[in-house]
Amino acid sequence: MNLLSKPWIWSWSAAALTFVLTIGLTSGRGAGELAYAALSFGAFAAIVGLGQMLVITLGPGNVDLSIPATMTLAATLALKAMASMPGTALLGLMIALAVGLGAGLANYALIFLLRLPPIIATLAASLIYQSLAIWSNRGLRIKPPQELAEFATGRFLSIPNVAWVGLALAVVVWIVLERSVWGRWLLATGQNMRAARLAGVPIEFVRATTYLSVSVFAGLAGYLLASFSGGAALNMGAEYLLMSIAVVVIGGSSIAGGNSNVPGVWGASLFMFLVISMLNSYGAAAGAKNVLTGTIVIAIVIAASTRKGRI
C-alpha cells in the first residue's frame, strides 16, 4: 500500500503546506497559536463533516442540507433552557442532542413516508427548523453558563477541548465504519442499494440511523459552537452547509457514496480554516480570496480522486 494511494493524504498535505506558508510569513512566530486556532475551529467543521460523510456514503442523492438549521435550533433551545445558570451544562447538552434526534427523525420521516428526495426533504425541513429557532427566541443571544464557556474555550494537554471532542467522535466513527457490522451495511448500501437489500442488509434501518446520526452530530456541533462563541445566533450555522460537504469531498470520500474516509475529514477541516487564514495573512482581496479558495479546493479534489480511481 503506497502512502500516496491513501485519499486522505491529500487533505493533510494541503493543510500542512498552507500551515507552513502562513508561518513562513511570520518567520516562525505564532506557529503554536495558529495550530491551536486551527484545531479549535477545525473541530466544528470536523464534527458536522463526519455526520455529512456518513450520509454521503449512503449513495447518490443522499445529503443533509438541514445541518445549519439543526445547529441553530439545537443551540438556541439549549442556551435558552440553560439561561446562563451554573450547573445546567449537562441539561443543555441533553436538549441539544434531543433536538438533533428529533430533527433526524423528522428528516427521515419525510424521506421515508413521503418518498421525498433527501435534498428536497432536508432543505424543506431546514426552513421549518430555522423558523422554529427564530420563533423560540427571536434571535436573542443568551450567554452560556460560565463553566460551559470555560470548557468550550479551554484546553487539555495544550489541545483545545472542542478538538478532543471532535477527535473522540472521529475515532468512534472510524471504529464503527471499519469494525462494526453497521459500518459494513452502510458501505454496502452506498455501493449498491439493490444488491445490499438482496443480500439481506436492512437498508431502511441503515438509512434511518444515518440520518439520525448526522442530525445528532449537528446538534452537538451547534451546542459546542454556541458555548465557544458566547451564545447562539440565528445565522451561526450558515457557513457549515457548504463546509460540511466540502470537507467530505476534500477529505477523499467518494461523493458517489459507498466509500468514506475519516482521517481525511479532519485534514480537510484543518485545511479549510488554514487556507482562509493564509489568504487573509497575505492580504488577498475578497474576490481573489474566493477564487483562490475555489481553485485550491478543485485541485485537491482532482488529486485525491484520480489516485483513488486506481485502487
Add this chain to the structure above:
Amino acid sequence: MKISKMLLGAASIALIAGAGHAGSHLTDTSDKRIALSNNYAGNSWRQAMLQSWEEMGSAAVADGVVAAADAYTTSESQATEQAAQIQNLILQGYDAIVINAASPTALNGAVKEACDAGVTVVSFDGIVTEPCAWRIAVDFKAMGKAEVDYLSSRLPEGGKLLEIRGLAGVFVDDEISEGIHAGVEEHKQFEIVGSVHGDWAQDVSQKAVAGILPSLPEIIGVVTQGGDGYGAAQAFKAAGRPTPLIVLGNRQDEMQWWADQHAENGYETLSLSIAPGVSTLAFWVAQQVLAGEEVPKDLTVPFLKVTQDTLQETLANTPEGSVANVTYALEDAQAVIAEAN
C-alpha cells in the same frame, strides 16, 4: 395655577394637533394601508427591526393613523423572490410599500411597477436606486470615518489596526470600509495591517481573527462594522494578546463585555450602529408621503452612538442578547424631512 393650566391647555392643543396632524393641512391617512417588504430575518438586528415595526405598526393602527401596517419577509433573501413579493403587495392594493431591499438595483423593475400603480415606495437600510422611490439611507462612509476619528482622539500616537469587514460583495461593506480607509488616510499615524471578513457575525469574526492574528504584529485598535466586536475580543483573549481598542456595534453582548471590562480595568471605547428602529422612521416617512407632505427623495438617518457616558443607560434599555434600539416617532420623521428640505 394659572400658568400650569395654560401649559396643560397648550399641551393638549399640541397633542390634538399631533394626533390630528393628518387633518390639518394634509390628507387623512386612516384608510391607507402600508406594507413592509423585508428580505431577511435571520439575525438579531433584523429581528429587532421587525419587532419595532410590529409594535409601532399595531399602535398606529389602534390610534387610527393608518388602516394596516403589515410586515412580510422573504425566506431566502433573493432579489427575485422579493420582486415577486412586491408584485403581490401591489395586487393586494397597499397604498405604500416600505422596503428593506435585497439589492439596490435588482428590484428597480418591481419598484417602478409599484410607482406606476400609484403605490408610494420608501426604501431604507437596503435602499433601491429607482428614482421614483424614497430612500432613507445611512451615511455608512461617515460611520467608518467616525471610527478612525475616535481612535485618533484616544490614541494620538497611532499604531497598527486590524479591520474586520462585513459580508463580501454587499455595498454596505464597501461603503463602511471606504470610510475607514478615508479616515486612515487622514490620520496618517494609523496603518491597517490586516483585514478579514467577519460577515457581521460574532462566530465568523472570531474565527477569521483567530486565523490572522498569528501573522500580525502588535495591534492597538480594531475597526469593525457591527456585530463582530465581541468575537474579535474573544479571539484576542484566546491568543493571549492584550485587548486592543475595539470599536463596537451596539450589540448587547458587546456592550455588556465593555461594561465588564470597564469595571475591571477602566476600558473605554465607542459603539456605533444603525438602530433597527429605522423601520419605524420609514413607516412615518411613508405615512407623511401618503398624507401629501412634500418629502425629498433622499433622506439621511443618523446613526446611534453609545459612549462611556450613555453605556449604562443604553445597556439597561437593551434586552439581553439584542441590539440597542430607538423607536422613531412622527416628530422624528418630520425632523429628518425638515433637515433634508
